[in-house]
Amino acid sequence: GAVVSQHPSWVICKSGTSVKIECRSLDFQATTMFWYRQFPKQSLMLMATSNEGSKATYEQGVEKDKFLINHASLTLSTLTVTSAHPEDSSFYICSAGAGGAYEQYFGPGTRLTVT
Amino acid sequence: SQQGEEDPQALSIQEGENATMNCSYKTSINNLQWYRQNSGRGLVHLILIRSNEREKHSGRLRVTLDTSKKSSSLLITASRAADTASYFCARTKNNKLIFGAGTRLAVHP
Numbered sequence: 018g019a020v021v022s023q024h025p026s027w028v029i030c031k032s033g034t035s036v037k038i039e040c041r042s043l044d045f046q047a048t049t050m051f052w053y054r055q056f057p058k059q060s061l062m063l064m065a066t067s068n069e070g071s072k073a074t075y076e077q078g079v080e081k082d083k084f085l086i087n088h089a090s091l092t093l094s095t096l097t098v099t100s101a102h103p104e105d106s107s108f109y110i111c112s113a114g115a116g117g118a119y120e121q122y123f124g125p126g127t128r129l130t131v132t
Numbered sequence: 133s134q135q136g137e138e139d140p141q142a143l144s145i146q147e148g149e150n151a152t153m154n155c156s157y158k159t160s161i162n163n164l165q166w167y168r169q170n171s172g173r174g175l176v177h178l179i180l181i182r183s184n185e186r187e188k189h190s191g192r193l194r195v196t197l198d199t200s201k202k203s204s205s206l207l208i209t210a211s212r213a214a215d216t217a218s219y220f221c222a223r224t225k226n227n228k229l230i231f232g233a234g235t236r237l238a239v240h241p
Binding site for chain 1: 177220231233234
C-alpha cells in the first residue's frame with residue numbers, strides 16, 4: 018500500500034525558534050498533501066491543503082505566516098512552524114492523496130514540544 | 133464546529149465483547165470513512181461506505197450508514213486487546229476530510 022513518512026517523529030525546540038517537518042510519499046506521487054494538527058485526546062483539525070507547485074490553502078484561523086507550507090515536488094511537502102511558542106506544542110500529521118480527499122494516506126505524525 | 137459528533141467519547145470493554153461506535157453528521161455526504169489511530173500514531177483507513185450503501189463488512193468490522201438519520205456506526209465484533217485505539221469517522225467536504233470527535237476504545241484482556 019501507499020506509504021507516507023514524516024520526519025522527525027518528535028522534536029523539542031525552544032520558544033522563538035523555527036522547526037521544519039517533512040512529509041514524504043514514498044511510493045506514489047501525491048498531487049495534494051494535507052496538514053493536520055491534533056491536541057491530546059482530540060480529533061484532527063485540518064490546517065492547510067497544499068498542491069504541488071502552488072501556494073497552500075489555509076483553513077480559517079490558521080496563520081499562514083506562522084505555519085509555512087511548501088510543496089515543492091510530488092513527493093515532498095514541508096511544514097515550518099516559525100517563531101514557535103509553547104502553545105504550538107501539538108501532534109502534527111500529514112496526509113498525501115493521489116485522488117483528492119477520498120483517498121488519503123497518513124503519515125505517522127510528528128510530536129512537537131516547545132519549551 | 134464542522135466536526136461531526138461521535139459517541140460514546142470513550143468505551144471500555146472486555147476482550148471478546150462487541151464494540152459499537154456511532155457517528156452523526158449534519159450535511160449530506162457522498163461517502164463516509166472510518167479511521168483508526170493508535171496512541172501517538174498516524175491514522176489507518178478502515179472502511180469507506182458510499183451514500184448509496186447501507187452496510188459494509190471488513191473482517192471483524194461492520195459499518196452501517198443511515199443517510200435519513202445522517203448517522204453511521206462502526207461495530208467491532210469479538211474485540212481484542214489490540215483493538216485498543218481511537219476511532220474516527222470522517223466525511224468529505226470541498227475535497228477535504230472533516231473528522232468527527234472520535235471514540236477512545238479500551239479493550240481489557
